[in-house]
Amino acid sequence: MHSLKNDRYLRALLRQPVDVTPVWMMRQAGRYLPEYKATRAQAGDFMSLCKNAELACEVTLQPLRRYDLDAAILFSDILTIPDAMGLGLYFEQGEGPKFSNPITCMADIQNLPAPDPEQELQYVMNAVRTIRKNLQGEVPLIGFSGSPWTLATYMIEGGSSKAFTKIKKMAFSEPQALHLLLDKLADSVILYLNAQIAAGAQSVMVFDTWGGVLSPRDYQDFSLQYMHKIVDGLTRENEGRKIPVTLFTKNAGMWLESIAATGCDGVGLDWTIDIDNAKARVGDKVALQGNMDPSMLYASPERIEQEVKHILAGFGEGPGHVFNLGHGIHLDVPPENAKVFVDAVHKYSAQYHKG
C-alpha cells in the first residue's frame, strides 16, 4: 500500500492538528459533473455503474481531478444491503429508489438473510480495493453505509417517502417487529463496514438521512440505539492507523449530545445549526463535519466565499472540523462553483491552525 500523502481528513476527525481545514463534498461524484454523466452513460443504469469496479473507481476519482479535495468517498448506493437481502432494488427514471419486494410483516423480517460482504456485496469490496489502489495514497478513502433506521424506511415504504406512514405504523403498533429488523440491519452494517475497512476504507461514515423525522425518544429507540451498536462493532484500527467513524443524522441539531455519546469520532451537521453552537456543546468529544447549505453553491463566488468564512469563523481555532456541505451537492450546481468552495476552505482556514 502507498503511504498516505494527505491525511488532514483523518487527523481532523481525530481532533489532531492540521495545517488547513480539510474539505470534501457529500455526493462529490455525481450528476453535476459532465464526466460523470459520460461514464454513467457508458455503464448503463445506476446500479450497473455501482457494480462495475473500474467504472465506480473512475467516477470516485473524477472530482479529485478537478478539485483539491482532502478525501475520496466510495461511489455506491446506500441501499446495497437491502438489495443483497433480496428486496430487489431498482430506479425509475426521475424518481427515487424502489424495492420490488418491500417488507410487509414479521415473517418477511424473520426470513431476511444476512448478506456476506465478500459474496453478495463483493462488487462493493472490489470497488473499494480498486479505488484504494488507484488513489495511490493521495487522500484517504471513505467507506459508508445507510443507518439501520434509514435503510428500514426504504425497505418498509418500498421507496422514498414523505410521511413515513408504513414504518411509523410498524413502529407504533408492532415495535418488536421493527426492532428485530433494525437489529438485523445493524449486524449486517457492521459486517459490511468492517469488510470495507478490510478492503481498504480508511474511515467510515453512517448516513441516517431520515432519523430526523422521529420524536426525540423514538430517535433514540429506533435509530441512534442501532448506530451505537454499529460504532461498538466496528474495526477501529487498520494498517497501523485509527479508522475514524462519522455519524450523520439530518435534522438532528437538537440531539448532538446523544450522538456524540455513542463513541463515534465525528458528527455530521446539516445547515440548520450554527457550528459554534454545535462546537460549544460537543466539540470537546467529537470532530464536526459540515455545515454549508448545498444551495449556497448556486450563489456568486463572492457569496460562497463569504459563507465559507462565516462557518470557519464560527468553528474558530483548532482542529476537529471537516468542512463539507450540509447534505449532497445539487445536480444542477455549476462545477466551477464547487471549485470556489473547496479553494476558499483551504485559503481562509490557515489562520485558524497556527497554534
Next chain:
Amino acid sequence: MHSLKNDRYLRALLRQPVDVTPVWMMRQAGRYLPEYKATRAQAGDFMSLCKNAELACEVTLQPLRRYDLDAAILFSDILTIPDAMGLGLYFEQGEGPKFSNPITCMADIQNLPAPDPEQELQYVMNAVRTIRKNLQGEVPLIGFSGSPWTLATYMIEGGSSKAFTKIKKMAFSEPQALHLLLDKLADSVILYLNAQIAAGAQSVMVFDTWGGVLSPRDYQDFSLQYMHKIVDGLTRENEGRKIPVTLFTKNAGMWLESIAATGCDGVGLDWTIDIDNAKARVGDKVALQGNMDPSMLYASPERIEQEVKHILAGFGEGPGHVFNLGHGIHLDVPPENAKVFVDAVHKYSAQYHKG
C-alpha cells in the same frame, strides 16, 4: 354575537388557568372524515369548496360534531393570498398545489398587487362570518395564513418542492428581490388576518411550514423577520377579548427563543422536540401548542393514550399548553382514533390543572 361557552383554547394561549388542557387537530376538517369527502364531492374541486361559504362552514363544523374539540379552524388553503395576487392556484390530482404564473424575476415581484381582503379574498371573509355565526359560541374560531417565506416558496418554485432550488437561488444571488417579495407578503398577510379578525376570528395562526429548511441566520433573515412584522401589525383585541397569535415553524425546535421573542402568544411545536425542553426554554413567555407525532394516530388506543399521558407529564402543571398534533392529521387515520386522542387529552390533563 353569542357569548363564548368554551374559552379554554383562548385562555391557555394567554397562559391563564383552565380546567383541562384544550385540544384541537391541525387539518381536523379533511379527507380522513367520510362526511368531508361527501361535502367535497358536492362542491366539486378543492378551491370551489373553499370559495363556497356554506360548504366551507359545513366542513369546518364536521369534526366538532364527532369530537370534543376546544376550537374550530377556518377551512381554507394557505395559498389564497398568492392566488388573489394573480398567480393562478390550481391542484392536480394526487399532487400538491401549483401556480400557473410563478414568480421568476424582480419585475414580477414589483408588479404584484396587494389583494383587498374584502374584494379578491371576500370568499374567505364570508366563510369566517358564516362559520362564526353557526358556531353559536360553542368554541372559538381560529383564522390563519401561510407565512411570507412559506408562501414565497410556492410562488417561486411554482408548487411544492424538495430542495427549494429556485427560492434559494434568489435568496443567495438576488436577496433584495426576495426581501421585496417577503415584505409585500407580510403586508398582505397583516391585512388578511386583520380582516379575518374583523369578520369574527377569535385567534389567528401563522403556518411557516418551510422555515425549517433554512440555516439559522437565513431563517431569521428570510422568515422570522417577516412573521415578527406580522405580529406587530395585527389587531390584538376585538369584542372585548384579546386575540392570541400563534406562530408555527416546522423543524424549528432549536429556534424557539427567537420565535417567542417576536411577542406572539403561542408557539407551535412539531414532534421533534420534547415539550419539557421547550417549556423550560420559553414557557415563561409563551404558550406552547403541540406536539404529538400525527402518525401516532395509526397506533392502538392504549398506545395513543400512553403518548398523550407522556406529553401531558412533560408539560406538567399549569396553563399555557394547547394540545395538538405536531402537524396535520394524516388522511388515512381511522376517525375513531382521533376520538381516543381528543378524549385522552381531557381525561388525563385535569390532574395538572388543580392549582
